[in-house]
Amino acid sequence: MAGNSKKAILLIIDGLGDLPTPKTPLQMAKKPNLDRLAKNGMTGLLAPVKRYVVPGSDTSHLQLLGYEPSIFYHGRGPLEALGLGMDMRNGDVAFRTNFATVKNGRVIDRRAGRIDTKTAGALSRNLSMKIEDVQVEFKNSVEHRGALVLHGPGLSHNVCETDPHELGPVHECHPLDASREAAKTARIVNRFTEITGGMLSAAPENRKREKPANMLLLRGAGYYEKVPSFTERFGIEAACVAGGALYKGIARYLGMDVVIVPGATGDRNTNLRAKAQASVKALQDYDVVFMHVKACDSAGHDGDVEGKKRMLERIDAEAVPILEKSGAYIIITGDHSTPCCRKAHSGHEVPILVCGKGERTDGVTKFDEISCAEGGLGHIRGKDIVYLILNLIEKAEKYGS
């Protein structure tokens, strides 16, 4: 489509990179479309944050979208809350939450028996409340997950988590500095935990559950501060197509519009065709679309080589041809490696490809961790990506004259 000749789609495949055992999932996957784009374009290896630094998904996406995390990252909680559509004002504090099962003050299941979304939704009614002069807003998302926002004056994110991250005693929330703000925040968190613990224990939805969702565990404290928008900073309009709350939240944080796509679930059942079609459609109104696919990372965390390979094959078959047909420049990479053998993020670089009409090419014909090491982009960094896109679509401002 000629109208897209100065537009770009940035596809981030979460946790894309891996290690060879003896081949990587990318090397094993049948992915004729990705390989063709690699052949017709330029490839390389991307260090999302810095060489060998192990990125979180939050810091990495900020960096890939041009927002240096050492300046713009203030914790995970606010990004999750924004992704659930919750409003945040300067100075608000937010947490990620888990419904958990607690017995005699000890967590016996951090996910309350992987509670279903519908039951969690029913339990979530009336869990928002005012404590002191702070409005405490809770919202559940998928299964046991949710977010908590504290709106009000004099708060601090410098408090410890109540989530022990393992089975064992629930942590009390303590201030992590001597400030009045941290003391107040910890007090409110503890009061909220106590009140909601009582409400949940008494909730009819929990009565028949073997693993009652009788506690909200908090982690990922962060504060919200409005940042200059992506458009203000880079002079182009951007939209986001994603399933996972974090990615939608990051987009909202940066002032990008989030396109709602039915069937975009953020898991391995996500509707990739619908997401790709929505991305291409959004090019009518935006210069660049950031499309995110989560499930490869989840498979990596599960150590599921076969699942990661299958998801890559789905992306190749279902999403890539639609993106390619748009006529836009296409950049495909990941936010970090999640090697299946480690079941965790790693600091290994991630393959990247850049493809579009009239762009340079290299000799690489396959899109994988080993082949792309020989690519013409060399070793590039997360902070280069926005400038790469601006240059591709001829929207870069000249530096000097």
Add this chain to the structure above:
Amino acid sequence: MAGNSKKAILLIIDGLGDLPTPKTPLQMAKKPNLDRLAKNGMTGLLAPVKRYVVPGSDTSHLQLLGYEPSIFYHGRGPLEALGLGMDMRNGDVAFRTNFATVKNGRVIDRRAGRIDTKTAGALSRNLSMKIEDVQVEFKNSVEHRGALVLHGPGLSHNVCETDPHELGPVHECHPLDASREAAKTARIVNRFTEITGGMLSAAPENRKREKPANMLLLRGAGYYEKVPSFTERFGIEAACVAGGALYKGIARYLGMDVVIVPGATGDRNTNLRAKAQASVKALQDYDVVFMHVKACDSAGHDGDVEGKKRMLERIDAEAVPILEKSGAYIIITGDHSTPCCRKAHSGHEVPILVCGKGERTDGVTKFDEISCAEGGLGHIRGKDIVYLILNLIEKAEKYGS
């Protein structure tokens, strides 16, 4: 050995890189073991400090071990003194020293006829003394070499050297700024030089020497300040296996344990098998072992291509197989190039290889300056090395969540 699967050995071959005349010593050397590691692992080129910056061995090692020299390098003297086992306290000042032969106030041999270590040791008795409120401690090391530490209040390293670095008049020590501290330090250095000059001239050991060691020349002024330890900064335990005082001193400066290896001399007769065995043994107690081999640099300074090649072949035959058998991740590189044709350090990058179970590979099959330019690590920098190691051994802290 399975117990080493999350450990690493960093082998630094001092002055490793060279220029082709028409081949480099690495290209000429028979080194089947290094080449096999290159083939089984990833290779690249390392700029120890910055691209094309000519590093000293001191600044380069600090950078390779994660200590930015612009922050943590305070002169060579303290590192040499620490390497000789001398104690230093915050604010102490130290110098490297040479026994020299002086006649009528002029240096006629900067190394006192390359005085042997035993005679130098005998001459060194009673050269420590108190001047004003400063305790001046001298210690000799190998041949003409030694170190001097000034313990006391109100000192400064900002004074000139007494070593003229060529034949000619001994320099008087002058303060290099208007501070009271620099004036005091220069006064003490000059007094020390005068007193020890008299003592050495009268020493019986000098009577029969054609080139009497009748003067201590001072250079490399620096001050000591305790820095956060390697373990505090990176969360892993590290040990050092080295012959040369500087390298042991750097390790002590960073709070690493130094393994004493009989036969580790820091010259071309060093016992490489013993050093490699000690490195592997240290893996039982440490996460990473930094092993240093000096003699390739010395051969480079001497313009001795054949000697450099032979030393590389010794490393390949005697050390590498022992390191490889440990099962640990192995990183082999240099701290800088010392091209034989220049007889000096240069700013050319140094080959690097990284090898270990389950890691990515590339198409490079030889370990040398030319082959490694095509390696999958690309062009990496000294400051990346600690993060590379942390990522390899899965001890990196995630940045973000």
